[in-house]
Amino acid sequence: MTSIHGNVALLIIDAQKGFMPAVFDAKDTVSRIRTLLAAAREAGIPVIQSQEMHRKERVDFGRELDGSEDIHCLEGTSDVEIVEELQPIEGEFSIIKRRYSCFFATDLDLLLRGLNVQTLIVCGFLTDVCVHYTCADAHQHDYYVKLVQDAVSGSSREAHEASLSAIQYLQAESLVYAGEIVEMLKKPANA
Template identity: 30%
Template sequence: MSDAALLIIDMFNDYRHEDADQLAANVAQILGPLQRLQNAAREHRAVDIVYVNDNHGNFNASGHDIVRSAQRGRHPELVEPLLPTDGCAFLTKVRHSVFYATALDYLLQRLGTKTLVLAGQVTEQCILYSALDAYLRHFDVVIPADAVAHIDENLGTAALEMMRRNMDARIVESAHCLPTACPPDAAQC
């Protein structure tokens, strides 16, 4: 049983799409903090890691297929450091929210999760919509600002502010967002 989960969202991307170059540049900036957050979560027994990735319209794709496709994409250096380890949950999604048409809510309920740390890409899209759906399901939401990538900087900044104001999300640096470093009642770490 865990009371916190780190959701690594859409990091297995082949970067063969519109805005891919701009996104890849921003992902490169968050890669270090996100990798450190992932490693810290692996070492922390009260934090589960759940990978949730878009299936890019391929409903036959397994998590392994999605990761392999990303490794063969234009920026494998942005994929390799975050590869899932055995035993981690990997869910595929079909739209922006990690909850839409996935078993995530059921999994989190079974794990006893109360707090979600949302990291990955894209701040103004999948992170924002996932935060809203998490908030609607009464999860505490934490966004490590240095571990989410945007396409448009202004929209990314606005999305972070919307999550903070409208969804009571705690916007913190990745080094301060795991439960032991940031108690649930802290306004900001």
């Protein structure tokens, strides 16, 4: 069983309609994220969702388009919408981001400190891009990371596996499975 340090929050990264065609096993990944989300809600832990969103004038992409990515996640398009099965509810938090990491130029760190969170349970899209950069930044900000490896999908299986390995290198006990987290969340806090 996975060990958890301090208070936890569930961070769902970019579970947006526009990313579904870009990743492998999108439907299965969304299903596992939905299971995690239900368990987090039942346990009463904070839920935070990020959305990558760029201005329609395309002034905030920076170097993002230098690689393989094309124009994506423009404000006002359906691509930025959270998939139906994972829609946030009252009392959950949202982070709009212009870059890969949920920490870069957002108030995520401030929110986590306000919630007194020490451990992030991370799932979402894309393993090799936004998930990877967010986990690396979480590590740099001294958070414990529990990356739910069967609740993330990447641009390819090879890129997905490489990112999992890189994150595991940063924090030796960071990779977990959805079933482990669901069981952990069912246990009372003092158990």
